[in-house]
Amino acid sequence: MTDANLSLIVYGKDDMRLEERPTPEPGPKEVQISMRSVGVCGSDLSFWVKGRLGNLLLSQPKVMGHEPSGVISKVGSEVTHLKVGDRVAVEPLKPCSDCSYCRRGLYNHCSKPVNSGCITRYICHPANFVYRLPDNMSFDEGALVQPLALAFYACERVGLRAGQNLLVTGAGCLGMSVVLAAKAYGANKICVTDVIPERLDFIRKIGADVTALVKEDEDPEVVAQRLVGLMGNEPDVSIETSGSQSATSTTIYANRSHGMVLQVGFSTDTVQIPLVVATFKELDIRGNHTSRNSYPAAIEAISSGRVNVKQLISHRFSLEESINGFTIAANKSGSKVIIDCSRPNGNSLSD
Incomplete structure (x- = not known):
């Protein structure tokens, strides 16, 4: 598989596949992000192992992963606060900005929610939910901004x-x-x-x-x-x-x-x-549903050294080996599994 946008997709219970999909192009208010580190979360595992998350049934194929970091590769025509080459953490929600919840600032309860699946080579995402990483933060730490923000x-x-x-x-x-x-x-x-x-x-x-x-x-x-x-x-x-x-x-x-x-x-x-x-x-x-307005605080806590998230990581796998990474996580034989989406045909890492 050599396509630039290789993606890990769950189709149903015990049915997860690596597939090639078209590389998306950013809209005016979006940025295209070249994915780097993506954490494996328990909710990802639930969709794979059970075909559901609580009362949320998997109704259509879904790109896995929602704990991402990456590098901006393209910017939309109306984006001014980010640029190509910026290292970023991504809040994976794509709120509509128009429903009653969004208008009240409760974007994590958007009535028309869309989540960016991130275990892939490239995603496009609303620029307002993309956060620049300080120079002293790694991509792995950037991926762990999402669970820390939730916490x-x-x-x-x-x-x-x-x-x-x-x-x-x-x-x-x-x-x-x-x-x-x-x-x-x-x-x-x-x-x-x-x-x-x-x-x-x-x-x-x-x-x-x-x-x-x-x-x-x-x-x-x-x-x-x-x-x-x-x-x-x-x-x-x-x-x-x-x-x-x-x-x-x-x-x-x-x-x-x-x-x-x-x-x-x-x-x-x-x-x-x-x-x-x-x-x-x-x-x-x-x-408690996902998080809201917590990314800046989580990034500051990691960057300042108040919170050490790197100690949570037990395994790393390339995108090509991501199903193996999910198997490790499902067997509960490690703490945090990271999928590295940037290294085509790479070997799994244990550090």
């Missing part, structure tokens, strides 16, 4: 303040990003749960103060009591990143009264939770 937005949504105690359920890539963001926010004690011991070992290295190995069939109320004992008190806020129904219940049982629980992870579209407990505790339960 910053989650901390904002949950109202995390310096000195508060935080419970994070799920030690996957999103949970790791939340721990890094929460440290930057000044969280006091962070407790993380997961069903995989190796993930907990790693997340302690990057900032978790307390970890707990849980079983998928373990009683959430019993787990919550154990977590409160490990933390020494009830968490002020909780962020659920795993998509596990029992984990959501655990956050409700564990969190202090009049606190807040944030649901970030996706699983099934219907979840049973102990709502009476949440009512008696006067808990605020919030949802």
Whole structure:
């Protein structure tokens, strides 16, 4: 395959292919970007492994990947703040700018959403959602701006303040990003749960103060009591990143009264939770959808050294080897997998 726009496309459950597609040309307000590093996310895996993400069914073939960095290769006629050769991170949403949500600034809830699939050679994207990278940031770090921006937005949504105690359920890539963001926010004690011991070992290295190995069939109320004992008190806020129904219940049982629980992870579209407990505790339960206006803060945090995202990367693969990279990620045998879209016919890297 030698076409300039080789792309990784998912057609349905267990059906993902490398295909050649035409190279897109930018519109007046767009830029064309030569892709470099793209992270593999759990939502990408869900579309491949399950053919869906929560209640979002895969209705047509989809180019994979939404954690991109790259180099601007062409600019549209109306773009003035970016130029060819700029190294950039890309916020993958393509909001319509015209619906009621967009007009209120809630572009992450656009009623006509389009996402740029980014595991490909070239994409075209609205210039207003492309951010120049500082010279001291690598393309790999640029790719990880997206999950860190989501984690910053989650901390904002949950109202995390310096000195508060935080419970994070799920030690996957999103949970790791939340721990890094929460440290930057000044969280006091962070407790993380997961069903995989190796993930907990790693997340302690990057900032978790307390970890707990849980079983998928373990009683959430019993787990919550154990977590409160490990933390020494009830968490002020909780962020659920795993998509596990029992984990959501655990956050409700564990969190202090009049606190807040944030649901970030996706699983099934219907979840049973102990709502009476949440009512008696006067808990605020919030949802979280992608991020909004968080890219500049995430870029600054990485560039300044306040947040080290490079430590999350465990594997790198070329675009040609991207299906192997997805297999590694699906087997949960690493932390963060990066697809390098710039090296045709390259070999996989482990560093």
